[in-house]
Every structure is written in structure tokens, then in C-alpha cells.
Amino acid sequence: MKKAILIIFFAFIIASAFLPLLNAPALAFSVDETGLTETAEEADLPETDIPSIVGRLINGLFALVGVIFFILLVYGGLLWMTARGNEENIKKAKDLIIAAIIGLLIVLAAYAIAQFVITVLVGGNPITSEAPSE
DSSP: HHHHHHHHHHHHHHHHTTGGGTTTOOSOOOOGGTHHHHHHTTTTTTOOOOOHHHHHHHHHHHHHHHHHHHHHHHHHHHHHHTTTOOOOHHHHHHHHHHHHHHHHHHHHHHHHHHHHHHIIOOOOOOOOOOOOOO
């Protein structure tokens, strides 16, 4: 049970740690005032903005969460299959699978809440990895 609580806690922390980054456009100065646009053009850097970078970061984190979820499910399944009727090992495998599912649900709920807050309450654009069209 302690493992499940720790997994849930860390999944929540990871999912919510990046929520303050979503308010990044509220900077005190514009990018044009800093000269960064000209510097980026001279360095042949691709044109990106903070919301698209954050969107790509969030998409990458969701891919990582999906891989971790898959690995935990496969590991739990292997534990269950190799338990050979040992109730302690079966319980351990079930607990691992349940913790993985709960962790995934918490991460998805955090994403859904962030999406709701951004689109409905704040009136911003949904979280995407694409640059906003102007």
C-alpha cells in the first residue's frame, strides 16, 4: 500500500510540476525587445515559442508515462504468471498492476484538469505541441 501511495504521489507531483509553465506568455517584456529574434535568425534556429515548447514537453512526458505504465503492467503480469500459486507473490503482482493503473488515471486526470482550466476558465488555447496560428 505504501508503494501505491508513493507512486500516486510522484505521478501527481510530476504532472502538476509543469502547470506554472503554462502561464509563460505573461512575461513582463516582449521577445522583440530583447533582440532574441534577430539572434535566433542569425543562428538559423527554428522559430518556436514558449507555449509550443511546453506543449512538446508535456507530450514527451505523457509518452514517458505511457512507457512506464506499460513496463509496470508487463512486470506485474510476469510476477503473476511466475507466482506458481504463491498468494504473497500474486498479491504483490495485483498491487503493482493496480498502482500502475491508479497512477496513470491520476496523470490523465491532472492533464484533463489543466486542459479544462486553460481552455474554459482562463480562455487560452488547448495544450498542443504546435505553434499557435496567427
